[in-house]
Amino acid sequence: MxxxxxxxxxxxxxxxxxxxxxxxxxxxxxxxxxxxxxxxxxxxxxxxxxxxxxxxxxxxxxxxxxxxxxxxxxxxxxxxxxxxxxxxxxxxxxxxxxxxxxATAPQPATVPDPAIVGAKSDALLDFQRNNPDATIEDIMAFSDDLDADQQHAGRFELDLVPANIVSDAAVAADIGKWISGGSEVEDVVQMAFRLLKVTITMATTHDGVKETTMDLTTLKRAELEPGPTLIVKGDYYITPRARVLSGEKLVAEAKKAAARGQEREAARNLTAARAVFIDALTDRPLPDPGVMWHLGSLALEVGHTAEAAQWFNYSLGWDVVCNYYTFPEDLPERRERAARPRRRRSRRR
Known part of the structure; x- marks a missing residue:
């Protein structure tokens, strides 16, 4: 602990x-x-x-x-x-x-929630049924993971309710600056923010099974009202490195151009990098915290602190949500992983 x-x-x-x-x-x-x-x-x-x-x-x-x-x-x-x-x-x-x-002050220790204890017991039974050859060490490691996920999930809840970070007006002002600079992805950005805010807020402020909206690919199809997706239990998608590599290179080129005093070229490269990261973010239904972190860092690069705070907030908030739930799109991969014996993961690096 x-x-x-x-x-x-x-x-x-x-x-x-x-x-x-x-x-x-x-x-x-x-x-x-x-x-x-x-x-x-x-x-x-x-x-x-x-x-x-x-x-x-x-x-x-x-x-x-x-x-x-x-x-x-x-x-x-x-x-x-x-x-x-x-x-x-x-x-x-x-x-x-x-x-x-x-952060706020850590919460004092409390009596374990019977519902959480019962859910852990059910998860252990399911693991043993799905892994009949698992050793005692495998079972203990799985149990430790459950405890770690529960601790992990609660750490940011009170601080990462999206509405409490920055005002919508301040974020909208930053997005307006991108539009003035020639960005053509800001309609997608605004819809992504609304979708992330609804999903993370619901997942971190309500108990029980959640039914909410989360399919970022609908934004590319110009569907302004994405349909509901049932959150059940698990992971987020990891964007292939090649998808964000070109965005990273554009940011690096922008910084070099700025150092040479070529401000227009720097601005063009940053706007292009933003489009690359937004394209990567909306390529699959569920978002990648790393891509959102890139977008927050890029916003900081141009002085958009309100927008940056929003991206960082959603990056960390989505990571919290994903330690509670599994999404239907993830289930085939998770079933395949569950069929293999689990090893203890070190929390230290």
Whole structure:
């Protein structure tokens, strides 16, 4: 079971070694300001898998808060951004250690929910029926995964209700700037935001089986009102690397052009990169957190902080949802995986 500690903002800089040691040990570090919890450093296991993959790309230059930066300048600027819905990955010596997000005080321990206990028991029975040759170690690893998923799913719930991050008007203003710059995908962006907001809000604020809307491919077919999809239990789609590679390269070229003073060329490349990422996001019914993270980082690159906060929010929020539910489109692949014995996954990297 992961633990947590609390550091006042003024103490983080002088305790940077302790901070990263805690993340390495799978411990969350909450940050308080004026006696109130405002942010948290979460360990690596809480960074969405495809966001981690994005940081491994040689073409992606995504924002990272390093131990050196914290030790030299302190974390105040990064904490303030996190409070406004702008999280950042944290790292040391070229490795990702976790993520800094806004946060509220951790909830005290409670008596286990009988419904959760019963659901876990049913899942264990199903696993044993589907894997008759599973060893005790396989069964225990599966049980640990269930506990980890439950803990993981609850960590952002109170902070990632989409309406609480930024105003719709501020996001619309940022989208308007893209339109003025010649972007032709903003109708799809606005529909994707509405769809993500409805789905994540319903999934994180209601109990029981959810029936909601989620099929991003309908946006490419200009269906303004996508039909409902039943959320049952599981994973998100992982976009093939080739789909986002061209977008990463365009962003890299834009930064080079900006460094040469070629602002128009830089703007064209960033707009083209946005179109590539939106195309990748809407290529399958369920979104990829890593692609949404790219879109948030791209929005930051052009100073669209409200839109960036929205993309980061949905990236992390969707990852939370996917630790609760499985989607019908995933079931064939999940059945195939369930037929193979499971091995214990380490939450430390």
């Amino acid at each position: 992961a633990t947590h500690t609390v550091l006042p903002l003024s103490a983080v800089k002088s305790h940077v070694t302790t901070l990263f040691d805690s993340l390495k040990d799978d411990s969350t570090v909450y940050v308080s300001k004026h006696g109130r919890i405002v942010a948290a450093f979460w360990p690596l296991a809480f960074v969405p898998e495809t966001v981690r993959s994005a940081y491994s790309s040689p073409h992606a230059d995504l924002p990272t808060l390093t131990a050196t930066e914290i030790g030299r300048n302190g974390p105040s600027d990064a904490i303030s951004k996190a409070e406004r819905g702008l999280p950042t990955v944290v790292g040391r010596d070229g490795r990702i250690y976790g993520i800094l997000t806004r």
